[in-house]
Amino acid sequence: xxxxGVDLGxxxxxxxxxxxxxxxxSKGSTPTKNExxxxxxxxxxxxxxxxxxxxxxxxxxxxxxxxxxVPGICDPRTGVIxxxxxxxxxEVPFVDEMHKHIDLPVVVSNxxxxxxxxxxxxxxxxxxxxxVFVTLGTGVGGGVVIGxxxxxxxxxxxxEIGHMILQMDGEPCTxxxxxxxxxxxSATAIIREGRKAVEKHPESAIMARCxxxxxxxxxxxxxxxxxxxxxxxxxxxxxxxxxxxLGLVSIINILDPEVIVLGxxxxxxxxxxxxxxxxxxxxxVFYKTMPYARVELAxxxxxxxxxxxxxxxxx
Amino acid sequence: xxxxGVDLGxxxxxxxxxxxxxxxxSKGSTPTKNExxxxxxxxxxxxxxxxxxxxxxxxxxxxxxxxxxVPGICDPRTGVIxxxxxxxxxEVPFVDEMHKHIDLPVVVSNxxxxxxxxxxxxxxxxxxxxxVFVTLGTGVGGGVVIGxxxxxxxxxxxxEIGHMILQMDGEPCTxxxxxxxxxxxSATAIIREGRKAVEKHPESAIMARCxxxxxxxxxxxxxxxxxxxxxxxxxxxxxxxxxxxLGLVSIINILDPEVIVLGxxxxxxxxxxxxxxxxxxxxxVFYKTMPYARVELAxxxxxxxxxxxxxxxxx
Numbered sequence: 001x002x003x004x005g006v007d008l009g010x011x012x013x014x015x016x017x018x019x020x021x022x023x024x025x026s027k028g029s030t031p032t033k034n035e036x037x038x039x040x041x042x043x044x045x046x047x048x049x050x051x052x053x054x055x056x057x058x059x060x061x062x063x064x065x066x067x068x069x070v071p072g073i074c075d076p077r078t079g080v081i082x083x084x085x086x087x088x089x090x091e092v093p094f095v096d097e098m099h100k101h102i103d104l105p106v107v108v109s110n111x112x113x114x115x116x117x118x119x120x121x122x123x124x125x126x127x128x129x130x131x132v133f134v135t136l137g138t139g140v141g142g143g144v145v146i147g148x149x150x151x152x153x154x155x156x157x158x159x160e161i162g163h164m165i166l167q168m169d170g171e172p173c174t175x176x177x178x179x180x181x182x183x184x185x186s187a188t189a190i191i192r193e194g195r196k197a198v199e200k201h202p203e204s205a206i207m208a209r210c211x212x213x214x215x216x217x218x219x220x221x222x223x224x225x226x227x228x229x230x231x232x233x234x235x236x237x238x239x240x241x242x243x244x245x246l247g248l249v250s251i252i253n254i255l256d257p258e259v260i261v262l263g264x265x266x267x268x269x270x271x272x273x274x275x276x277x278x279x280x281x282x283x284x285v286f287y288k289t290m291p292y293a294r295v296e297l298a299x300x301x302x303x304x305x306x307x308x309x310x311x312x313x314x315x
Numbered sequence: 316x317x318x319x320g321v322d323l324g325x326x327x328x329x330x331x332x333x334x335x336x337x338x339x340x341s342k343g344s345t346p347t348k349n350e351x352x353x354x355x356x357x358x359x360x361x362x363x364x365x366x367x368x369x370x371x372x373x374x375x376x377x378x379x380x381x382x383x384x385v386p387g388i389c390d391p392r393t394g395v396i397x398x399x400x401x402x403x404x405x406e407v408p409f410v411d412e413m414h415k416h417i418d419l420p421v422v423v424s425n426x427x428x429x430x431x432x433x434x435x436x437x438x439x440x441x442x443x444x445x446x447v448f449v450t451l452g453t454g455v456g457g458g459v460v461i462g463x464x465x466x467x468x469x470x471x472x473x474x475e476i477g478h479m480i481l482q483m484d485g486e487p488c489t490x491x492x493x494x495x496x497x498x499x500x501s502a503t504a505i506i507r508e509g510r511k512a513v514e515k516h517p518e519s520a521i522m523a524r525c526x527x528x529x530x531x532x533x534x535x536x537x538x539x540x541x542x543x544x545x546x547x548x549x550x551x552x553x554x555x556x557x558x559x560x561l562g563l564v565s566i567i568n569i570l571d572p573e574v575i576v577l578g579x580x581x582x583x584x585x586x587x588x589x590x591x592x593x594x595x596x597x598x599x600v601f602y603k604t605m606p607y608a609r610v611e612l613a614x615x616x617x618x619x620x621x622x623x624x625x626x627x628x629x630x
Binding site for chain 1: 388397398443444445457459461462466467468469470471472473474475476478479480481482483485490491492499557558561562564565566567568569570571572573598599601602604605606607608
């Protein structure tokens with residue numbers, strides 16, 4: 001049997017037909033146009049599911065279930081999506097709405113949870129039973145896998161790793177708190193600190209690379225300059241790595257997973273980031289002579305959402 | 316069948332015979348005398364097990380397994396205790412040593428994990444599938460239960476909730492890091508801040524209650540004065556509650572358990588603490604209109620260690 005995985009984003013919807021082992025047979029996408037009523041968006045999701053099944057040379061009878069990764073929180077028991085900021089959704093009866101179009105089991109979960117699950121089945125953490133996926137993007141998302149299953153907590157509000165507190169009374173966060181992990185470990189943090197740094201150090205290579213316009217600085221600008229040895233960029237990067245390392249150590253001290261997987265835009269910095277984070281964690285780990293979670297880069301890239309959502313349907 | 320539960324502490328060893336439901340049939344204790352070689356201490360543990368079985372009117376044939384809660388980390392697969400600071404133990408082959416005396420299955424786990432497990436079976440979190448037990452004592456310990464089972468991570472170094480970071484570059488911790496949760500949420504934190512506060516405010520009721528000797532201030536001194544409305548004590552208590560609340564919100568944002576159970580010395584402050592913490596958490600919770608973990612006080616008190624260790628033997 002096959003599974004359909006849907007990766008629902010604020011700008012685009014991707015879907016694919018996936019085998020039991022996590023291989024994609026066909027995939028497609030359609031714009032979300034998130035200003036529309038949810039019923040229209042969900043009708044488009046259903047149509048996209050039919051299209052990719054057709055393109056795989058299959059019929060809906062070959063499909064066992066549909067899994068959907070959503071950039072918000074989900075109640076897996078009711079199939080309702082209580083909150084999804086990017087889509088402006090509030091209490092959307094997602095599964096019931098899907099059933100108006102397709103008569104197949106539909107399961108929903110958080111997008112980072114789904115991507116982490118994909119990595120744990122078909123990616124860098126394949127074969128492990130516990131892992132934590134950390135997406136380093138505009139914010140910081142989290143996907144926890146425990147006992148080989150995606151873990152989203154008792155009320156569907158877990159895995160919000162970006163909002164564990166790293167600095168009491170620290171940087172104000174979009175969630176209303178201060179000092180959340182994502183204020184220090186997201187691409188947004190690098191941009192914020194990069195812009196601050198060029199104010200003090202206009203001689204930095206960052207300034208040249210952004211054409212003298214600090215508002216053009218992005219995470220890659222800073223990381224590329226750090227790679228090339230620019231002192232100001234290196235200081236910003238080192239501070240970023242410290243915050244990230246401390247957050248990962250907190251995760252280890254609570255969950256002690258086999259693997260921590262880094263994904264999202266900042267993880268594109270590759271070995272430069274990975275080596276720095278691994279090194280920075282060493283002095284912070286509690287039991288210094290005991291083995292602890294290995295830290296790895298995500299492998300599945302943009303397909304993780306489709307694969308993980310599809311595999312969710314296996315459960 | 317019955318189970319023996321052993322609560323191994325730095326000063327005393329307690330053991331009891333426990334039913335499948337977590338009822339204690341008999342119990343006893345013996346001093347640890349932790350300066351002795353581990354073989355002697357383990358021989359005493361075995362003797363105590365035999366004694367409590369006899370006192371329950373049973374024989375070892377009625378016992379299915381022995382569970383032991385240890386104030387350190389344990390490798391449940393090998394039965395080795397890699398680290399136990401209070402006992403000065405390092406790489407102690409605990410289960411093998413026990414088997415020199417008693418031919419029954421022996422399982423070991425962290426003491427806070429065991430106490431949290433006991434609460435989840437026979438205490439305040441009975442009937443829940445996920446809970447986090449937080450002991451507010453000299454340090455802060457943690458016991459995580461997921462899917463109804465004690466969770467100690469992939470390498471036995473999880474549940475060290477006291478060492479998640481709450482304040483980057485904050486108060487130095489015994490673990491070598493800075494700003495660990497336990498620096499803000501332990502009895503030690505109340506004592507430290509209470510002593511600082513009376514330096515600035517010698518007119519505080521705290522000073523009278525400690526007989527003018529700040530070195531005599533303990534957590535109860537400060538909390539009792541706060542209860543009676545002393546402003547200085549209230550300020551220390553409020554700051555303590557804030558740190559505790561932020562840490563508990565971090566736990567919710569990562570694990571989203573059904574219940575968080577507060578145990579340990581500081582939890583003796585009862586409703587005064589519980590009401591304050593519940594109130595303090597409200598503005599910090601991420602999804603403010605969603606249900607989240609209820610926070611409760613531990614119920615089993617000093618017996619939690621025996622009960623939880625015994626129930627561990629059921630697994």
